Structure formats: C-alpha cells, structure tokens
Amino acid sequence: MISRQPHKLRLARARGFTLLEVMVALAVIAIGLGAVITEASRNISNASLLQDKTLGHWVASNKIVEMQVKNEWPSAGEQKDDVEMVGRDWYLTVITIETPVDRIRRIDVEVRTDSGSERPIATVIAYLGQP
Numbered sequence: 001m002i003s004r005q006p007h008k009l010r011l012a013r014a015r016g017f018t019l020l021e022v023m024v025a026l027a028v029i030a031i032g033l034g035a036v037i038t039e040a041s042r043n044i045s046n047a048s049l050l051q052d053k054t055l056g057h058w059v060a061s062n063k064i065v066e067m068q069v070k071n072e073w074p075s076a077g078e079q080k081d082d083v084e085m086v087g088r089d090w091y092l093t094v095i096t097i098e099t100p101v102d103r104i105r106r107i108d109v110e111v112r113t114d115s116g117s118e119r120p121i122a123t124v125i126a127y128l129g130q131p
Contacts, residue, residue: 056122092111106125109124
C-alpha cells in the first residue's frame with residue numbers, strides 16, 4: 001500500500017496568496033494600466049495636432065501658389081480670408097511686407113482652425129517677385 005503522507009504534507013505546505021499580496025498586485029496593475037491609458041491618450045492628441053499642422057501648412061502653401069499664379073503685385077498690408085479644405089474651414093491671415101528690394105515682397109500666411117484663435121496652427125513665409 002502506498003503511503004499518502006507525503007501527498008498530505010505537500011498540500012499542507014502549498015499556500016495561496018494572502019489578501020495583502022493580491023491587493024498589492026492589483027494596485028501595481030492599476031497604476032500600470034493608468035500609465036498606458038495616459039500615454040495612449042497623449043499619442044492620439046499628438047496625432048491630431050500633427051494632422052492639423054500638416055493640413056494648415058498645405059492651406060498656406062496653396063495660398064502662396066495662388067498669389068504667384070495670379071501675377072498680381074500685392075500691396076503691403078494685412079488681408080483675411082477663409083477657405084475650405086478636406087471638409088474643414090481654415091482661416092488665413094495674409095501679411096504682405098515691403099522689403100529693401102523694391103521688386104520683392106515678403107508674404108506671411110498664417111493659418112488658424114478657429115477664426116478667433118490668437119495663435120496660428122501653421123505659418124508659411126515666402127517672397128514674391130514683381131511680375
């Protein structure tokens with residue numbers, strides 16, 4: 001007959017986790033998941049901002065090309081405009097500045113996603129020669 005004593009001793013020595021150990025493990029997991037969620041949220045926010053900046057740069061570049069193609073000599077000053085691109089409205093401020101060279105003008109195009117925004121999402125600077 002086989003003795004069952006060693007098996008009983010093994011069962012007596014085998015223990016589960018205490019409540020304190022389980023609580024500490026859950027706290028560590030909760031802190032780790034909180035950090036993962038925070039970083040994922042930050043990445044989504046950064047991706048959205050990068051998309052806005054890229055599209056804003058395209059809008060400003062399009063405005064500069066439009067000014068070059070028109071072959072008109074812009075007068076110095078500030079002009080506001082709004083355009084629609086990719087299903088969104090973009091608000092432009094075109095600032096034309098005289099340069100020391102009479103036949104060249106500096107064009108600053110600032111793009112905003114909101115008409116009341118103080119800070120532009122993108123700014124493109126170009127120089128336009130007199131046609």
